[in-house]
Amino acid sequence: MREADLDEVMRIEVRAYPFPWTRGIFRDCLHAGYPMWLQERDGEIVGYGVLSIGVEEAHVLNLCTAPGNEGQGLGRRMLQALLRVARGFGSQRVFLEVRPSNPRAIALYDASGFNEIGRRPRYYPAANNGREDAIVMAMELLSDDVTKMPAL
Numbered sequence: 001m002r003e004a005d006l007d008e009v010m011r012i013e014v015r016a017y018p019f020p021w022t023r024g025i026f027r028d029c030l031h032a033g034y035p036m037w038l039q040e041r042d043g044e045i046v047g048y049g050v051l052s053i054g055v056e057e058a059h060v061l062n063l064c065t066a067p068g069n070e071g072q073g074l075g076r077r078m079l080q081a082l083l084r085v086a087r088g089f090g091s092q093r094v095f096l097e098v099r100p101s102n103p104r105a106i107a108l109y110d111a112s113g114f115n116e117i118g119r120r121p122r123y124y125p126a127a128n129n130g131r132e133d134a135i136v137m138a139m140e141l142l143s144d145d146v147t148k149m150p151a152l
């Protein structure tokens with residue numbers, strides 16, 4: 001993803017989420033050097049992912065499939081790509097937050113090997129000035145050498 005992509009990314013973001021990221025958040029992630037990837041079909045953006053990388057850890061910050069393109073495996077493929085990027089940076093664990101009201105995303109993360117490790121109370125904004133908890137999920141990124149256990 002590049003700054004020139006932000007107009008199209010924002011068109012998707014505001015359609016996909018009731019409480020979308022701002023253009024400034026995407027721009028800050030770009031300037032911070034976070035890995036940010038796009039999925040394109042026929043020259044149009046149909047999904048994107050944003051990852052932060054820390055010491056032996058990665059955090060999926062945003063994973064989005066453009067409305068109307070759900071159910072085609074795009075989210076799964078983007079998540080797999082982000083996990084490959086995390087491994088490439090030497091990450092041993094990946095974390096993410098997801099709304100309990102998003103069963104489709106929870107199912108994707110469960111099927112991909114993530115496990116619920118906790119909750120963040122009142123993490124997300126919700127309708128009527130409310131708040132919604134976040135389910136915190138994580139997975140260990142095992143190396144191709146399965147004879148060694150990764151450090152905890």
